[in-house]
Amino acid sequence: GAGVSQSPSNKVTEKGKDVELRCDPISGHTALYWYRQSLGQGLEFLIYFQGNSAPDKSGLPSDRFSAERTGGSVSTLTIQRTQQEDSAVYLCASSLAGLNEKLFFGSGTQLSVL
């Protein structure tokens, strides 16, 4: 595809359920980032993948959050035992070479935890 693709675009879940959010980066981009955007707030860094290097997970807010990237391409962000405070837009971005430069963002997944 031409851009970063995220699915689903919207997800409504009940408190305590697990959710999986998917990101398809731009083909050939070695770096992949997950950010969280709460209503009216800036972008909060969650996790960064660069090639085969160990991911930087320093932004994950709790051990309920995890992410993986298979084959250096598609990434999945998993939130276990969701809480209402997890409600936000989850944005994925990719870049050609990493190091924060020229991130291309997807349209995000709007997560609502009831």
Add this chain to the structure above:
Amino acid sequence: GENVEQHPSTLSVQEGDSAVIKCTYSDSASNYFPWYKQELGKGPQLIIDIRSNVGEKKDQRIAVTLNKTAKHFSLHITETQPEDSAVYFCAASLTTDSWGKLQFGAGTQVVVTP
């Protein structure tokens, strides 16, 4: 870690007028400063970036200035048009040979009225 403050949070301008958004950062070692534009329902899109070895950069109606001594940088939009209405985010990071976290400001909602 890096902390980025962005002002104003909202900005209303008349079409044709200029808009200025200001950001300050805390880490004097930061060396990369991008600006992103986010339209409703979409992910942020990079519109311009500047490195610490440059004081000003222009791209058509958009310019960014950087004052390293004062640790602030600004986005200037001239001859504003309705399509400039969006949320604008500044960001700062230290990029070296390894990963440096991109810290975003809280965003500025720009409304251009015809």
